[in-house]
Structure formats: structure tokens, C-alpha cells
Amino acid sequence: MRRFLTALLSILLLFSLYTAYAFADGEGDGNIDHGGGDMGTGTSQNKWTPGYDGVRVTIIRVADQKPVSPSIDYTNKTPSAELIHFGKISKIQYRTSSVLNVQVGGYSYQTPETPMPQIVNSGDGIGNIEVIKKYFCSEGAIKMIANDTGIDYNALTNGNYKLLLEPIAYFTFQGGFMGMTAHEAALYDQVLNGGLRSRMVSLTHQNLPLAMFLETPDLGFPAWDGPTGSRVSNDQIITSLGLGIVRFHDAPTTPVPSQTSYQYRTNTDVITSVRLSTSAQITPKAPARVTFTIMGSSYTVTNIVIPEGESQLVWVKWRTPSTPQTVPIQVSASQGFLSASSITASIVDLNQNPPPDPKATDRNSSFQLPSVPAYAAKTSASWGIWSACWHEYWVWISNWQWHSTGKDSGYWQDHGYWKDEGWWDYDWTGYTASLSARQSVTPDSKSPSPSSTRMKSGYGIEINSFTELSSNAPTSHITGAQHAASYFPEFAYQTYWRLHDLKTSGLSASFWLQPNEYSTYQSRVHFTPLWFPDGPYTPITRILDAWTPEGMLTVQLQGTIAITGNLYSDWHIAPQK
Template sequence: MTAFADGNGNVDGGGGNLNQGTEAYNWPGSSYQGVRVTVVDATSGAIICNPVDFTNKNIASIAGRIIHFGKVSKIQYRNGASLTPQSSGYVYYAPTNAMPPVVSSNSNPASIAAIKRYFCSEGAASMVANRTGINVTSLTDGTYKLVIEPVIYLIYNHLYYAMTTTEAGLYNRMLGGDLGAHFPTVVMKNLALALFLENADLGFQAWTGSKTTARTTDEMINILGIGIISYQGAPVTDVVYDAEYRIDTDVITAVTLSTTNEINSDSTATVSFSINGRTYHMTGIVIPANRSQLVWVKWHTPSSPGEVNISISTNKGTLSNTSIHANVVDMNGNPPPDPTADDRNDSFRTPSIPNRQNVTSLSWGVWSCRWHANWVWVPDWDWESGSHSASCPANCSSSHGHWVDNGEYEDQGWYDYTWHSYSASLSTSMDISADAKNPTASGNVMKSGYGINMTASTRLNSGAPSSHITGAQTCVAYFPEFQYDYYWRLLERTSGGYSADFQFQQNEYSTYNRRVHFTPVWYPNGNYTVYGIIMDAWTPGGMLQAGRTDSMAIRDNLFSDWHVRPVN
């Protein structure tokens, strides 16, 4: 979708790894999913037209035999509608532009950011308008809202079913918990947590509980499985931040101070930065007329994510920015799910390596000034009158005086300004290797399904004072099985300062608490390339960062290391 939304998405989601199905009880694949969209009155929540189901999956071959419960929304169930199984007539539509996954699986995780971008877009509004008969202008002028619910297609007791989260909860209650017993992860966790509200709306609560553990039937019926798109009549875009920082990090925030009049040592400039209730000052600033320089503050970000507003003021000159709206994020919140031995991803294609800009050197500078003495005699002539002498004729009118220079030397010097240039450069290295618990790895060749280790080392080279710079503080690894997106690992900094080292954090799914990332058992033969980004080496000129890659060669998988034989 190329057009960002006229809509505001009140939607969030979660999930986790999946359990394996059987012939009688199975989710055929991550593509067997969709959404139900209901147009409602923005004020009253009254349903305007029948709900519509959309799915990317071509289910024409099974649509005639899918057991479903009609086109009933969560609002209708809340208002007393009963669950009525039907054995024919399931109707669905394929979107012109494919929807992102809503229900997560190991091989195809859902991204709430992608879901918001899609359903808050002009294209999605047009898609719904076309299928509901509502003019798209009327749909998006603030009169209506869209209620979106995840739909899953799965095999229960040898029969295909189509159900929303609410319907799955109601059906599980009808079956005395048997649906959840057969699908403890697919239904009770991944479908249950596919969508939920960030903020209460239309009489439904916001979900503030766990996003990674199985939920109850009542939670599925009453709270979970709903997102709401609100239209305000004018395009709404994502919040644009002036800066982004990581939590618990030393950073440098800089702006430019310019002046048309000389700022010198007789009256220096002071720039003040107000951040989270504390004010920092950069003092003693001097700048020649019609010139400028960077001014900055070195500060430590909060330990929790959130927005930070920075106010900047000066007693002299003009600032390029007087406020900065920054976002502080936590990079440790999206590690990969637990891989399982029966994961599959038959449609996997090796993705391209990310092409993020490397910034490995930056320069900046500051002005200083020194008085250049220039002593100049400044004359001050005064007339000194003389006395009449005996030789003066009668009635002599002459003053008999003379001029005397009572001047003095005056320093008519000036300030000489000197530009002090500084620079910093970041050198980095990265290495991945087979974990020591991998019994069959040889050099850079290993079988899929085993763990890998990663280390990264950095060196900041600079002659600048410590108040000007920080060493690298963050390293994040991205993996090909997740398209270098969706999930990542924040590495632990094992040594800091200007020479910093990083390693994987201990993996909670490792039996031996190893610092590993497990390659998926389904990964095809070929290169397995990890992309790492090393960043948060700050200077007044900006942040230094470098992307690095390293690869292991995958040959075969761990199942070939096992021999199964009958018991004697």
C-alpha cells in the first residue's frame, strides 16, 4: 500500500511458537487466515452493514465445505447473538493488495506495525468501501469506524472451520474446552492474541495482560480478537520524531548556534538543554560574527521507552532548533520465538542483505578566541597658557601659552578566532561461529537446527575530549529466516568504553543457557548470513554506526545426526 492512512489504528497483537497438528486436528499453514471487517457508526457503535471476510488464501476448493458461523461480528456476539454453525455458503473476498499476516506462525510472524500500515491506509478503506457499497469519502469522513477481527481456517475433527477469535472462544465453550485442548497454541495463544485494543473503545476493554502466553476462553470472548480503525476525515500519518535513541544509553544531542554579531570572551554564550526535568548548560561559547558552530549536551536516556521532549535556549545568537521531539525505544523486546523441530517454511526464499547506511567517521569543531593587542597612541592636546614677561608691551594681549599632548596609548586590538577541529572514527568486526554444543560442525560448515554464536568488537578512535564522544553501546543482530525483520537479538555488551565487545545474550530456550541463536531446522542448504548493526557511538556531529555480516554454510540438518532403530 502506497498511501498512508486516513485512519488511526487502535490495535496491538502478540502470539508465540506453534504446536504441531495432526491429520484430524491441524492448521494447514500460516496462509490459512484472514480478517473480518465490520463498518460501524463511530459514535454509537451500531453496525452499518454486514461484516465482510477477506483472505489472501485461495480457498475456493474448500469454501463449499467449510463449517462457519455466518458473518457475525464481535459486537453482535456481545449484544447477545448466538453461535450458529453452518455447513455451506461461506463467502470471502481476496484483497487487491495482499494483507500482512495477522495470526503469527514461526515461519511467518505478524508485525503489528505492518498491520497498522495496511488497515489504516487509503487502499484498505477503498477495499472495504467496494465490498460494502459505502462511498469511500463517506467511509473516511469520521462518521464510521472499522472493526477488524482475525479469522483462521483450521481442521478440527477432520473438518475445515472458519472462525474469529470470539467464535473460537464461544465454540470452545460449547465443546467443553476440546477445541483449546487440541489447539493450545494456535487457537488459545496465536489466534487469541492476534489483535487486541491498545485503548478502550466501543465498549471493549484494552488488553494489558501477557502477549505471549495462552489466554482463557472468557478473555477471547470478551476482550481479545479485535482492532478498531478510526477515521478523522483527514490523513493521519505516523508520529515523526526528530531523534531516536535507545534506552539506558549515553547520547549526544546537538543543534547549531549561529550569530551575526561577534560572541567573544567578554560576554560568552550559554546554551541550555532542558530534558526530563533537568537542565544542562554548555557555557563559554564564542563565535566570530556571521559564523556558527555545533552546541550539544551529553546525557543518559531513561531506562524505559517513551517520548522525550527537549527544550533548548540561548542567551546569545540563534539556534537551529529550540525543541527536539525524541523517541526512546527498547531494542530488547522482540527476540525470536522458540524454534521447534517440526517447523516448516517451504516457501522460503533467501532475502537480500539490508542496505543501511554506514557512518564510520564524523567531524565537528568549536571556536576559541584570544585577544590580539594593538597599542595605539591616542593624542589629547591641551593648551597651556604662559605668563606675561617684562618685555611684554603695555596692554599685551598674547597668551604666551603652548600646546601639550596629554594623550596615552590605548589598546585598540581585536579578538582572533581559532577553529578547533575534531573527528572520530569507528572500526568494527563481527564473527559468527558454530556453538560448542554443535557436535558435527566443521569450521564454517554446520547443519541446520543447531545454534550459532556471535561476537562483535568495536574501537572508537578520536582525540576529542570525553565530553564530545561515547563508545559504541548497542549491537543488534538480524536473521534471514525472519527476512532481516520481524525479530532480532539485542547483544549484550561485555566490555565498554571506546573499545567495546558484544555477544549474544543467554538464550532462554537453550538447555545449557548458552549464548546462542538457533538456526531453523528447515533452513535450506547454502549460506546462512547474519546481519549485525553496531551503533550508539555518539559525537556532536551525529551517531557512528556500521553494518556487518558474517556467514555459516548450511549442509544438511540435525536429523541426519540421529539414528533410529527398533528396540531389540
């Protein structure tokens, strides 16, 4: 046990570096299938006892595929108080960059009043997928989940939510008792460089991940069409295995789209998006179209395909006008239903509140250094699009006919034909974008400053910002940052701000201050007030208008320069010769 805990501490360090009820008639529709095989043999240090399993349940909102409540683990067993586990992270959260977090003890779980059927296959006990489906699609189980998550049962089953199910196994590994989902087992094995697979392969890389998989694509996860009785890889588990989904069909098929509003800047490339959802599959044979009508022009997005009960963002990139105004946007779809059919875009001009001309006679004896505000930042976004291809499945349609060759004689002949009774396979292509930025705040090059970090009040400062938008998406999905505005402590970071010009545009954009109209040399500076007290001077800069289909990315930058003395100390009075 001591060796195991020592190894566990090493793994914890590695993780810190690793960033990269009654069976009533069914209420839900189960998208679940499974496989598995014999367990083989184990040792006292590495073993699993059949029946020591459970299910993690997470409620997912259909509209944005995000969890709306903490995950809950259900099991018929009583796990050890010192169970080693990874918390309550769902597969959909791991997909959006959550990483493993080892915990010892403190594991919470629920024991169903009506025991669950066996989930994970073994040599002695084979789980029955129809029984598993019936259990988790039953009214009793869904009411239990609604009660335990605090979500109203009627709201849970109105079609706006789905249940994400993940099988869990509780087992002994290297002498320690652990609990994990198939996804966590695959991530854990990656960290151990195959160490888990080498000792527990029949459980962690066969029976646990194959305990549940999708029959049809859902929530951005593909259906599994690989082997159901052999061992699988970490990548296969992470992308496709160890999950089932319960969905509900009581949502209205034609909800009333909402009206929403956005604010954009003048002369800016922006992306306006809506979410298109459908209760029936949209196929390449009859794809959907979404049309945006903006300022007298129509933009139509075509060839949209979406599986049954799913959704995706649909967007248009356009340039805002050069003058402030209100722009109504109408959106229509040929199929499915939209999150918004009417959008009000408010176009504003940021260049309206530059600071006033600083004067030598300005005073502010009551000034107190304000706290630096923290504007809301959004530095990453994720979205995706559906695609589909036809899965051929040829079936012989028999048509037996009797051919007479004489009295009381003849023969039967099949005049049948082959018919393709295939289906559409849907694939989800996910995209991400992240915005990073840095800034330099330095004294005006024309001021007699002793260093790049210290200056006297009354002189100007230069602010330069550098941004980088990183994404795996086509450029038609995104824009680089396009605006920057700086705010200053002498105005309590309010009232006035100074805009920047784009120095370089694109995904790697840079900004510098606009020329100062009060500068003798039209320098790109901001003049600090003569009266500003000695100490830190911290302007902040907001980077704006890096657009993605999931909205604008924005970040706040700040830099500090030390004020020591004022420009009067550089003056002297002497008699005129």
C-alpha cells in the same frame, strides 16, 4: 614530454596509495587580502606567464560549512585541452579528507563576460586587492555565479551561504601544462617531496597562496597574520592561505527555530546537539550560554564564543530513562539563534522482538534466500569549537594643550594616552571520530560441527562483534558503541531480531548475543531453522549508539557460515536392549 608522462604515471600510482561583470555597488562583503612578490626567472620546462590565473568558486552553506553545489573555475584564459589538473575539489573538502586525484584533459571552466582582474601577483603585474574585492562582491559577479551554479540569486544572498574563493594558477611544470589551487600545489609538493617547490617556488609557495588570505577567521579557517612578501610552507598554505570568502548579511537575525525529533534507546548515553549561529561576534567578554531542559533537569553549556557570521554545534551528554517514553527537550540560548529550540526524543526498547522458539516440526517449503539488506551507515563525523584571545593593538590618543608662560609665549604639550584598540582573534579547533568494527559468526561450541565455517542446520551459531571508536576529542564529546542487534535470513531480515549484551564497554566495546531462553544451557546462541536449505547462512548485525556531537555513528556487519545437511543426520535409531 615522454619523461614527464612517465613521472606522472608514477605519481598516479603514489596517489592510489595516498589515503592518509559590471562593477556595480557591492552586494557581498569580502573577507580577502593578499600579498606576493617578484616572480624570478623560469625555464621552458618550468614557467608561468603572468595573467594565466583564475579563481575556483564554491558555495558553502553557513549552517554546516558544507558545499551545496559543484565548484566552478573562472579564468580569462583558454587552458590547454590536455591540461593536467586535480578536478574540482575545494579547500573545505580537502580539509575533510578528500585527496588529490590526477586527471589529464576534460577540464571544465567558465570565461566571465566581464574579464576578472589579475589575481596572482607577478613582477610585471600587481593585482589590486580592492579591485578583486569589488569584482567578486559586485552584483554582476554574484548573479553570474548564481546562474552558473543553478542557485537562485535571492537564496544565494539571503545570508545562509558564503562564497569560497580560491586562486588558481596555470603553468608549465616539467614540460606539462598544469592547473591547480594553492592548496593543491601544497599537497602536490608533499607527494613530490619538495619537487614542485624546488622549481616553482616563487609561484606555488609565495604569489599563488598569498594571492588571497583571510583578514578575519571564517568557515573554520584562521586569519593570516604572517609575512605577505616571502615564501611560505606547505603547512601554512594548507591551514591558512589561498582562499577568500564573500559573505552576505541579508539573513534574518532572529529566525524561528525549528522543532525536530530524535530516536534513542532505553538506558543509553546519548548526545543531543543544536547549532548556535550568530550575525555578530560573541566574545569572551560576554560569552553565550545554551541551556537544555530534559526531564526536569537543566544542563547549561557556558563560555561559548563565535566570530561574526559563524556557528558551531553545542551539545549535552545525558542518559535515557529505562522505560520507553517520549521526552520533550527545550533549548534556549542567551545570544545568537538556534537551529532548534524544541526537540522531541522518542525513547524505545529494542528488546521487544526476539525470534520464537524453533521447533523440529517447523517447515518453510516456499523459502527463497533473501538479498542481504544494506542499512545506512555513518562511520565518521567531524565537528569543532571556537575559542578566542585578545589581540592587543595600542594606539596613542593625542590631546594637545597650550600652556601659557606669559604674554604671547607658551608651549604645546600632548596630554594624550595609550588606548588598546585591539580585536578578538578566533581559532577553530576541529575534532573527528571514526567507528570501525569486525564480527565473527561461528557454530555453537556444543554442536558437532566439522569446522568453524560449516555446520548442519538446526544447531546454534555464536555471533561476537568488536568495535573501536577512534577520536582526537575529549571523552565528554563522544561515547563508544552501546548496542548491537542481529537480523536473520529465515525472517527476511525483518520482523524479529536478537539483541546483544555488552561484553566490554567504552571506546573499545565488544558484544555477544544475549542468553537464548530456549537453550538448555542458556547459551548465547541463535538456533538456525532445521528446514534451512544447504548453502550460505548470513546474519547481519547493526552496531548502534556510538554518539558524537554530529550524531550517531553506526555500521552494519555480516558474516557467513555454510549450511550442509541438518542435525537429523546426527541421530540414529536402534532397538532398546
